Amino acid sequence: MLQLKYNEKLDSMKTAEQRRQEKLQTLTFYNVADEWLEYTAPMVKVETVKNHINNVKRIKRAIPEDMPFLEFSPVSAEKVVYNMYYTEKLSYSYSNTILITIKAIICYAKKAGYIENISDFEEIKLKRRPVTKQELAKSVNKFLDKNELAECLKQLKAMNIRVGLAMEFIALTGLRCGEMLALRTQDYDAEKSSVNINGTLVKSACNGDDVQRGTPKNVYSYRDVILNDRARQILEWFMLENKKSAQWDRKTYKDKGYIFTTKSGNPYNIQYINKKLRELNLDNKKISTHVFRHTHISLLAEMGIPLKAIMQRVGHNDPNTTLSIYTHVTNKMKSELVNKLKAMHF
Structure with missing residues (x-):
């Protein structure tokens, strides 16, 4: 009982920065993406919420579930989108939508205090590749x-x-x-x-x-x-x-x-x-x-x-x-x- 009270006292003495740092140690990219979905849901149309959910599902397929958020770098984001567009040959429109979603999640993370500088994420761009015969026919x-x-x-x-x-x-x-x-x-x-x-x-x-x-x-x-x-x-x-x-x-x-x-x-x-x-x-x-x-x-x-x-x-x-x-x-x-x-x- 005394130990429990002692731990509670220690927790109350922690600064906001200490609590933030502790949360960051266990925070995954999945956690932040889900927080973003919850944060934006009341602000957009029902159809947009549905599209956001599908986009996040697609992003998660390319990222390990336990990936710490702080390890998700601009290079990680590029790999997700570039693989979709240049390797899987998915459409430019869809791949760019996924990129926009990633940037929105990172922007939310900055507002939440999980990351300070997001300029490298903001600079990521998708360069159009040569159109394939299949895409031209489509x-x-x-x-x-x-x-x-x-x-x-x-x-x-x-x-x-x-x-x-x-x-x-x-x-x-x-x-x-x-x-x-x-x-x-x-x-x-x-x-x-x-x-x-x-x-x-x-x-x-x-x-x-x-x-x-x-x-x-x-x-x-x-x-x-x-x-x-x-x-x-x-x-x-x-x-x-x-x-x-x-x-x-x-x-x-x-x-x-x-x-x-x-x-x-x-x-x-x-x-x-x-x-x-x-x-x-x-x-x-x-x-x-x-x-x-x-x-x-x-x-x-x-x-x-x-x-x-x-x-x-x-x-x-x-x-x-x-x-x-x-x-x-x-x-x-x-x-x-x-x-x-x-x-x-x-």
């Missing part, structure tokens, strides 16, 4: 030409007319799938023939959840998108079908104000849509909801629409994001270039 597969789009929509509508029309709407507007599914009747302006983008569907939520509708991806995502006649026709078809369901299927249909819904009145689940898209047979191309958005961007590029106008329409704030699709010249543009070169003379 980048071309990000969008469809007009013939591929027509065939894709034909197959999809035969499987599920609602999903087929919804994907056609994305190809006509460039909306993110989550933005389209979050559209409500009050977001449609019939007079201006436009929709106001002010929300997105939370992927991890289930149909009927109160948190199913979240805020857009970023401040640039808030926008009005003009509809052409076909896009307007699709949107009004859904609204009419929903009204019919509300009148005829009152037991199963619950009107929650959404436009692009299942027959029950709930917005479609994005995972369900992507599952349907994987059933398509289209020249070995991997079709996802984002392919239709990228296709819209490529079609606008083919029409010669300025980059800035495309960015505003699709809600991009980083030109490189749009350019990654914009610069992939379509076959039609290539043939037009050949014809113009033939006619060139001085």
Whole structure:
């Protein structure tokens, strides 16, 4: 008993610096990463929390569980990211996201007093490597030409007319799938023939959840998108079908104000849509909801629409994001270039 009281007295006499040093002796990188997750969770969206968790899991796979935090050096961080990008040949975007996550964890550690100088971590950069043939083929597969789009929509509508029309709407507007599914009747302006983008569907939520509708991806995502006649026709078809369901299927249909819904009145689940898209047979191309958005961007590029106008329409704030699709010249543009070169003379 006397020994216990003596130990407690010794603990109370320790300075904050002594306690910090003792904690650092047992602190692992895993501990700090988990602390960062807990620290940032209340500040970000549900989807962002999920992405953070997945990123940390990926980082942990490359680091021993018992690695002391003080032994995690800038070189250690470089090895994690460089191995992913240069050896495993993972995408630049994903590898850079992992690097950003590591830097965020280190920045938190500085705030927590676990490390003083993080300048060497901040200077780590990922230099793009030469693009492989596989990556080049994958980048071309990000969008469809007009013939591929027509065939894709034909197959999809035969499987599920609602999903087929919804994907056609994305190809006509460039909306993110989550933005389209979050559209409500009050977001449609019939007079201006436009929709106001002010929300997105939370992927991890289930149909009927109160948190199913979240805020857009970023401040640039808030926008009005003009509809052409076909896009307007699709949107009004859904609204009419929903009204019919509300009148005829009152037991199963619950009107929650959404436009692009299942027959029950709930917005479609994005995972369900992507599952349907994987059933398509289209020249070995991997079709996802984002392919239709990228296709819209490529079609606008083919029409010669300025980059800035495309960015505003699709809600991009980083030109490189749009350019990654914009610069992939379509076959039609290539043939037009050949014809113009033939006619060139001085």
